[in-house]
Amino acid sequence: MAQRPWRRTAMKPPAPAAVGALLALALLALTHLPPAPEHSLLPLPASAPPGPPREAAAPLSAGQAHRRGLPVPRARLQQEQAPGRGRRRRGLERDVPHIPPWLSADDLQKMRLLSSGQVVSKSRVPAHGQIMRVRLRAAGDDAKGDAEGDVLPASPEGDCQDGRCGLIKRPGDLYEVLAFHLDRVLGLNRSLPAVARRFSSRLLPYSYTDGALRPIIWWAPDLQHLQDANNDQNSCALGWLQYQEMLQPHRPMPVARDAPCSSIPRSEWSRLALFDFLLQVHDRLDRYCCGFQPDPSEPCVEEMLHEKCRNPAELVLVHILVRRSAPSRLVFIDNAGRPQHPEEKLNFRLLQGIGSFPAVAVARLRSGRLQSLLLQSLRLDRELWESQGGAEGLRPLLQTIDRRAQILLRHIQEHNLTVFEDSPR
Structure with a gap:
């Protein structure tokens, strides 16, 4: 017959009275213990710093796993190492x-x-x-001196x-x-x-x-404006014929300090022409709409500017601006352009006299990724993104820009125009 547990230890079973006394003493001791701190489910180790309970460890990135010798899919590792992946989101x-x-x-x-x-x-x-x-x-910001009102x-x-x-x-x-x-x-x-x-x-x-x-x-605080109240949206007064002469490759750039726009190199006009063609901005290089047949509602018709196209000597450029801190770099303002301008009326006069274009810009146009790059950039502006219906809403506009880019590339090829390497900034 199996022995009882108490007998295995050679101890006598405790008397009922003794058990009762022991329970009473234990209950009395518990009532005098200090209360446990709130939210302290488990005691922290003596070496652990104070702070909230530890959460589950975050999964390792591909780079961390690779450095520790763990297997990582090559595609994931390359994706995390792509340029710009480390820049954080905020605001x-x-x-x-x-x-x-x-x-x-x-x-x-x-x-x-x-x-x-x-x-x-x-x-x-x-x-x-x-x-x-x-x-x-x-x-x-320090609010001193900025009182509302x-x-x-x-x-x-x-x-x-x-x-x-x-x-x-x-x-x-x-x-x-x-x-x-x-x-x-x-x-x-x-x-x-x-x-x-x-x-x-x-x-x-x-x-x-x-x-x-x-x-x-x-607002750029150091934009350079002419003192002429009728021509204050220019840093220098430049006519169309002067501009075309400046673009001639066989003629040196004017060096006289008083020559109009003498500090602006040809490469700047190339950037401007490419930009204005894609957006169909006429107000800088062709505010008279001489490069296409304008509708009667166009400002150049309403203001009777289009009639001056018969006399090129009367044509002037507008919104030709530089900053005092960088007088050799154009500043592009009033860039809304004409997103609905019909393709059959594209203004090629904006490209007249331009013999080369910036290599970085041309490479982006040739990449076939212009639309996706623009979507990636425009996503930062949440107000614009949501108001236009996101990628689907913006797609028709970006397709228009992309078609103009292909037409510009064809123009470059047909006229054997070149590209120039230049610092993008």
Whole structure:
């Protein structure tokens, strides 16, 4: 017969009275113990630092696993090592997996200011009634001197010298945001940062706060303007015939300091011509619409400018601007262009006299990836992206730009034009 457990240890079974006494003493001791700390499910090891309970370890990246000798699919490792993969998301671009490499840190900083900066003062721009210049204060900025309700000085320089101002433009100018991204994708880097935004500041007129999406363009504080009130949108006065003469390859660039636009090299005009052709911007090189037959509703017809095409000596260029800090680099402004301009009326006059184009831009046009690169870039601007219906909504517009790119490439081939290597910035 099996022995009872108590007998195996040679101990006598405890008496019932003794058991009761022991239980009473245990209960008394428990009532005098200090209370356990809140949320302390398990005691931390003595060596563990204070802090919240440890979460499950994050999975290793492909690079970490590869360094530890673990097997990693080659495709995953190459994907994580691709250029630009390490740049983090924040603010404006928080929904984008990776920041495109063609956008600089300075671009992103200005885009964040434009997209979320608080409007602290405003002013009208002379001779531009539908454009408002505003001063912005970014989160974390010192609010001293930025009391809401201020009005900016009449001078464009005023208190915008620190680069904290922007131009709010008309809803119809929204394509300036696309133009900015196109400029960066092509490596031209001559347009000013631009984002789409809805405004609610009480400082602005109701027409600016009615919920309509508007572009806001960074205000470059050192743009060089002529003193002539009738020609203040130029840094230098340049006629069409002078411009064509400057483009002649067998003629040296003018060196006289007082010559119009003497500091601007031919390569800058090539960038401008390529950019304007893709967007069909006529207001710089052909504000008279001499390169196509305009509709009666075109401003060049309404303002009777088209009639001057018969006398080239009367034609002048507009919006030819440089910055005082970089007088040899053009600044592209008013870039909305004409996205609906018909293909049969493309303005080839914009390319007249141009003998070569920047290699980086031409390579992007030839890559067959222009649309996908633009989508990758435009995704950063969530307001524009959502208002246009995302990739599907933007696709028709990008297809138009891509078709113009193919026509430009055919023009380059048919005329045996060349490309030049140049620094993209």
